[in-house]
Amino acid sequence: MSPRAARRDLGRRLLGPLSRLTTRGRAVLAAGLTCALCAVVLGQQDLLRVGVLLALVPVITVLVLGRARYRLACARSISPVRVEVGKPAQVVLEIANVSSTRCGMVLAEEQVPYTLGSRPRFVLPGLESGERRAVSYPVRSDVRGRFLVGPLSLTLTDPFGMGEHRRSFTARDQLIVIPKVAALPPVQLPGDWSGSGDSRPRAVSASGEDDVTTREYRQGDDLRRVHWRSTARRGELMVRREEQPWQSRATLLLDRRRAAHRGDGPESSFEWAVSAIASVAVHLASRGYAVRLVDGTEGQESANPWAHIASSGGESTSSAVLDTLSSVAPGGGIELQRAVHAAARAATGGLVVAALGEIDEQDTAMLASLHQAGTNCVALVADTASVINDAALFTQVRERTLAQVEQLRAAGWDVVPARGREPLEQTWRRIGSGRSLGGVRR
Template identity: 35%
Template sequence: MPLLDRFPRHLFSQRGWGLLAAGAVSLVAAQIMGRRDLLSLSVLLIVLPLVALAGIRLVKPRFQVYREFNPSPVETDAATTVRLAVARSGVGGGRAIMEEKLPARFGESPAFRFPARSATGGTSRYEYHLRSARRGQYLIGPVTAEFTDPFGLSLHRQAIDDGDILTVTPAAVELPVTGLAGARGNDGITATRIRANPSDDDVMTRGYRPGDPMRRVHWAATARHGALMVRQEESVTTPEATVILDQRFAAFPGSSGSGFGGTSAQDSHEMLSSSTFEWAVVAAISICTHLAERNYSLRLLDPRGEPAFLRSPSAPEPEAEEFTGASGLLSIAESLAAIHLSGPHHGARERHVARDHGGQESGPDVFDDQLMDKLSAHRMRGPIIAVLGRISMAEARALAPGAGYGANAFAIIVSEKPADSEEALETLRRGGWRAVAVPASVPVPAAWSHFDQGGAAPATAAADVRRGAGVGR
């Protein structure tokens, strides 16, 4: 038997290879001895496995596979349960050994027998768990099945489904409360008093709606109309926040497609990322979660003023730039799952841009009028937060005026050498930004705490944070 183990198992089983070997020996013996009965036996021994092989490939069993992830999408370092349901949908019977193909990062692929012992209604159900420490989109599956003929002579392995995409989103970290909202307050709700003229008799009113507080009932108008009327002089508005996410290849040196991030399931290639960009992605989802919990509506842009997720293969709506509520936050998380660095040499869709002496993208495409127009369209409706990679002086000068369009403006530069960003930081601060530069080794909450409303003044706060938490300016 050890000799038979050396034969390929994708054609015949050990029994099938044994019959073929016996047939070959019988054929040689028939030739030597001149025995017709041995010749007939050798033909039978050789033909039987070949017929079984042809039959199992011509009559292929058909299956239906249903795959469910719970939860889906799943955050990094969190477990998701994969539930499989396999049912035979065509002719054929017998048993099969099945295996769920998994990306290498998930470890050994699970194998199971069909039908399962607990099969009900012709459907076998299986369950296993997955966990990923890296964000990305991963192709889970397909299920491959190994069939054998009724005599156990031949084998055939085939995929019985196409697999499904598991989206792993970056996990948000809790951020300390900071003075982001300025005059709007930190709760994300602004009460704005609108009065047509000084007289209380002339305030704007409308009909009472269920849920309106009785303190807003305008009794004079109620008496005139014969129905409950409420004041409209107080309106609650939802503040907005704009997040600029830098994703330029040149802004994150040391970028690599092999050591960071997850896999883009569409092309099975590693995402182009780096340790600093991964920090920026975690910062972006943490900031968005922090603001969404305070009832902010969110708008996400890239340095060119385009939708931040325009080039993300995992974005449900790549051209969307405004997000609200829990569903909007979920869409942001999914969009960040497979977002990657992009640049003039990374795809034909990118524009060609000039480079300055430092090798970074510059020119009118970055932080230009298109971005400023987007910021001015929401002038003073809330804070502007920029999560940036390395920027040049020219880019800092172009971005600096953008602070004038927000109630407050905050910039975090993540860089391998934060000290190299000192001049860019000073340029941003002179333009009105509260800015800090950090290495990727600093926790996101430590960098975020720089923007504490009671913290140091913008010109000196970076040094204070550096002394307390290892943050470089």
């Protein structure tokens, strides 16, 4: 080590403890040094004793504080971990002194994203050995997303408030802010109870093992069900037939093209579409549907189309969809094409519900291909024209949207355009009416 580096290292070691001084400690140290200097100049021994005493108190304090072996533990819990936009969640911090000595006053400071609110700070009195203290604070976000809460930093001070010592934790917890979910009313949906399951049980002893217990492989079947003897005999991949309850399936298609939506922030048509898909997912899952979300994410076409099967009540399915929607963002111009391709692979019978923005003739032709035998399609169309201030552009967008709505209806879709700022519940209630078209009764 060079002499200059050695001097720098020595300086850091000597001055390092002084960096723990608080403003009060620095003031007392400066007062003591000033008194000592004045005592030397004036030749006053009593004043010198006072100055030395004042200077030694903060120095000894930070030395003792730095050598103390404080051990603090922290546990954090967020309730609920999944919360809707605009609703609060509660964060609870439990701080424990697991050392054998008492620690002084503790300043706790939590790191949170600015979206969740201001940075919380707490002052805790001294903690006895083994003592635990719990503090809580609320967080709230007006935008969707996944936010990391933490880490927590603790600052310990001495009883005189002259020195401080910082301890930091690394643990962080995630808060998921999901879109607004509307309580949709029950309506008669097309395609109920069409989807998965082998509905025709037959006795093995009556027809033979290969004929009764096997069938052709379908996209999404578990490869562990492959029946190799039947596969070798028939020359095509066969799987074992398993008796399952006949379950409805619904494919939820989100149009997340940036060019297809208008407006900014929570009032934009894109956020309306996201909230619509979230509400439909919760509604259908509660009715026993197995739901699948397609939004044009790359690689989604090859994914297992029924990776999330509804449980009793559908909590697991809806939670998976809501978690995905919490971080979905507008994309480019190819996302709708990808979503339609993924939906075509997944929607082999059952229900397709699409939340769309502005569509053109090419988009209508792609969507029309989803309406096949055994597949029923419903489209919720966002009102993108309501945010336009220019009258001529407003009329142009409205007429173009209504024309594409008519074409999509002619292709067999049940299309329900949103009417301005009407609640989503009212839009959903018009499914199957076949009379509503952009606020005009036909």
